[in-house]
Amino acid sequence: MTLNPLSNPKGLKLLCELCQKPAFIQCMRCRVTYYCGVEHQKADWLGIHEKICDSLIPLRISAPFLPSDEERQKREKELSLKKRHMIDLTRTTGQKLLFEGKHEQAVPAAMQSLRFSIDVHGLSSIELVPSYLILGEASIGLGRLAQAEEYLAQAQWTVLKTPECSNAIKSKLYRNLGLLYAAKGEYSAALRQLADDIYHASEEFGTEDIRTSGGYFHMANVFFRQGKMDVADTLYRQVTSIWHHHLNRIVMSRTRTPDVPKGVGPGAVERLEEEEEPLDEAQEAEAIQVLNAMYDMREHQPNRAAEDLATVCHALAMLYFVFQDIKRAKEFGRKAVVASDGSPDDNISRSIIEFMKICEHYK
Numbered sequence: 001m002t003l004n005p006l007s008n009p010k011g012l013k014l015l016c017e018l019c020q021k022p023a024f025i026q027c028m029r030c031r032v033t034y035y036c037g038v039e040h041q042k043a044d045w046l047g048i049h050e051k052i053c054d055s056l057i058p059l060r061i062s063a064p065f066l067p068s069d070e071e072r073q074k075r076e077k078e079l080s081l082k083k084r085h086m087i088d089l090t091r092t093t094g095q096k097l098l099f100e101g102k103h104e105q106a107v108p109a110a111m112q113s114l115r116f117s118i119d120v121h122g123l124s125s126i127e128l129v130p131s132y133l134i135l136g137e138a139s140i141g142l143g144r145l146a147q148a149e150e151y152l153a154q155a156q157w158t159v160l161k162t163p164e165c166s167n168a169i170k171s172k173l174y175r176n177l178g179l180l181y182a183a184k185g186e187y188s189a190a191l192r193q194l195a196d197d198i199y200h201a202s203e204e205f206g207t208e209d210i211r212t213s214g215g216y217f218h219m220a221n222v223f224f225r226q227g228k229m230d231v232a233d234t235l236y237r238q239v240t241s242i243w244h245h246h247l248n249r250i251v252m253s254r255t256r257t258p259d260v261p262k263g264v265g266p267g268a269v270e271r272l273e274e275e276e277e278p279l280d281e282a283q284e285a286e287a288i289q290v291l292n293a294m295y296d297m298r299e300h301q302p303n304r305a306a307e308d309l310a311t312v313c314h315a316l317a318m319l320y321f322v323f324q325d326i327k328r329a330k331e332f333g334r335k336a337v338v339a340s341d342g343s344p345d346d347n348i349s350r351s352i353i354e355f356m357k358i359c360e361h362y363k
Contacts, residue, residue: 047108099285103141306342
């Protein structure tokens with residue numbers, strides 16, 4: 001990250017990337033991004049600019065004159081594809097930072113995703129809602145609840161006036177509203193919103209999908225705060241089971257012996273297992289946050305069921321295996337073995353031992 005103090009040329013109005021106030025500093029790497037001061041430049045760099053600095057250049061420099069319509073249309077199509085890629089990148093980065101608890105850093109990423117979404121889809125599109133939701137959740141994490149309400153109100157209004165809005169977006173909206181009410185201590189309202197989150201996520205992805213599990217996790221947290229541990233435990237157990245199953249599928253996919261073709265012609269190879277479902281950056285961060293939170297809770301929980309700790313340890317072991325961190329995978333695998341000794345379910349012990357055998361092939 002480099003600095004360049006500016007003295008604005010006459011007639012040229014330069015605005016800060018974050019606050020849209022007059023800018024006096026230029027990024028010397030891309031030379032197309034400006035800031036009101038060092039503080040905002042550092043915040044943007046940490047949040048998103050380091051990832052997209054070079055990619056901004058072709059999107060912000062003046063376009064060369066192209067003589068034919070065909071060339072101009074080709075350039076517009078290329079620019080549109082680049083902007084859509086930027087929407088996905090900045091949005092995923094913002095969500096990842098939220099799961100990591102870096103709420104302040106998530107704001108620049110969310111603002112960039114909102115800016116590109118407006119550019120591509122217009123001011124009133126449903127495609128803007130995910131960016132509003134990241135901004136809303138970041139504001140909740142920062143304790144700026146009034147600001148969070150504004151972002152979520154904008155998102156809710158857009159959803160209400162878009163009949164074709166997907167269940168996936170509705171799920172995320174209700175999840176954020178649930179988080180807002182929980183932060184305000186309004187637990188009954190929070191549970192209603194999270195129930196709507198789970199309903200719409202289940203409609204879109206199914207009840208046992210990792211994208212649905214976040215609703216169960218936050219609902220469990222609300223019950224936990226209310227001291228209703230029996231209900232919270234049931235929901236935490238469901239979240240652990242969903243992640244355990246998903247990660248086990250990835251591990252099995254990565255370690256299975258490739259199918260050997262038999263015969264010739266269509267259908268010669270039968271696919272006995274599902275394709276691997278890789279985690280994106282945001283899902284990786286979510287898995288780390290959720291599984292570690294439940295591990296800490298289970299480890300310190302009096303009178304816990306042995307299989308509860310064993311299952312979450314096994315899930316963490318598989319997660320670190322997926323990350324190719326074999327040392328930590330073995331560490332949690334050993335914890336899972338110890339925890340499973342007190343479990344009446346032999347299937348848990350067998351699956352953990354099989355996983356540890358897989359780990360022994362990796363150094």
